[in-house]
Amino acid sequence: MFSLTPVVRAILILNVLVFFITNERIIEQFGLHSFLSEQFNPIQLLTHMFLHGGFGHIFSNMIGLIVFGPMLEQFWGPRRFAFFYFFTGLGAALLFSGVNYWEMHDVYETVRDYRLSPGVDAFSAFVDQYASSYYDRLVPFVEKFREYPTDPKNIKDSLAIVNQIFSNQVNEPMVGASGAIFGVIMAFGLLFPNTQLFLLFPPIPIKAKYLVIFYGAYELYSGVYRAQADNVAHFAHIGGMLFAFILVKYWNSQRKTFY
Template sequence: MFALTPVVRALLVINVLVFFVTNENIIQQFGLHSFLSDEFNPIQLLTHMFLHGGLSHIFSNMIGLAVFGPMLERYWGPKRFTFFYFFCGFGAALLFSGVNYFEIRDVYEAVRDYRANPTPDAFLAFIDNQAPSLYDRIITLVEQFQRNPGDPTTQEYTLKLVNRIYADQVNEPMVGASGAIFGVIMGFGLLFPNTELFLLFLPIPIKAKYLVIFYGAYEVYSGVYRAQADNVAHFAHIGGMLFAFILIKYWGSQRKTFY
């Protein structure tokens, strides 16, 4: 079905094999954690690219690699394609981690402010800003706290809940090859912009350059407006595309190659 090239085939095999041996402990140890987490390890900048959170996650990534990767590998050769793939993956991880750092720091500051002033209004404001999806589940606690704001037991419980919300966010790992794959898609769009593609959900041909523009615009929109409900690392996708663009433009500006 796909005319796979050596590096693309190797990446597919490694990702699939790792997927079948992955468990929660492996994800926690080798998924990419926040720089603010005690569980962060620099090796996670590499290892997270070979972990996936589910069948649909790995399927979509590997389809993207199989469709767009071979032409880039034939164009550049195995060494340059391999460098490009991991460069985009690292770039995606760095941008995601940078954005995540500021987001988690904001949560930490909100936690610190609540610890200093554990009132019902402050608790409600924290939940509204940092964990709105929890509101329906803790409405009874909110009402109880509002009726009796001086109750030390209720205050202590809300403090533990706020701390747990922070811990859950700072220790939530990011996994997947999506950043590298979006870099591959960007590379394909830049090098073969007028190649016509047929998408499963759109039975008409679309040029690669328009597909890249659509993906890029969607990811920027989703990242800026914090589409957290879909559990997708949009800034990792943006990072992969951005670093692909930078590297290809840099290579294009060089008269000599070293690969």
């Protein structure tokens, strides 16, 4: 069905093998954590690319790899394709981490200030601004805290809640090869723009260049408007496409200079 090239085959096999041995502990250790997390380790910028959150996650990524990857590897050769794959995956991780740091830094500073000066008004403001999804569960505690704002136990409990909310946000790992896969899709659209593809949903033909435009626009929209409910790292996808665009354009300019 698919004619797998050597690097594509190796990446596919490695991802599948890692998927079958992955557990919660491995994801916590090797998934990509925020730069603000105590669990962050630079090696996670690479290792997160071989971890996936479920069968649907790895299936969609590997389908993208085996559909679009072989043609790129045949065009560039194994070494250049391997470099491209990891370059775009790393670029995706860096953009995602940069956006995450920018978003979480305000939360971090607010938590730090609250630790120095806890109080019921500051606690309510923190929940309203940074943890609205927890609000309903915290209403009884907020009411008790307002009734007894100087009670040491309420203050201690509020500190524990703020720290836990921040920990839940900053220690959520990002996993998956999606950044590199979106880079592969971008490169395919740039190098073979008029190649006719046939979508499954909806079942219509579409040129590669239009598919790339659609993916890019959707991911940018989702990232900017914070489609958090779908639990997808949209800025990692954007990062993979951005770094792929830069590298492909650079390589093309070098070819023109050479000839």
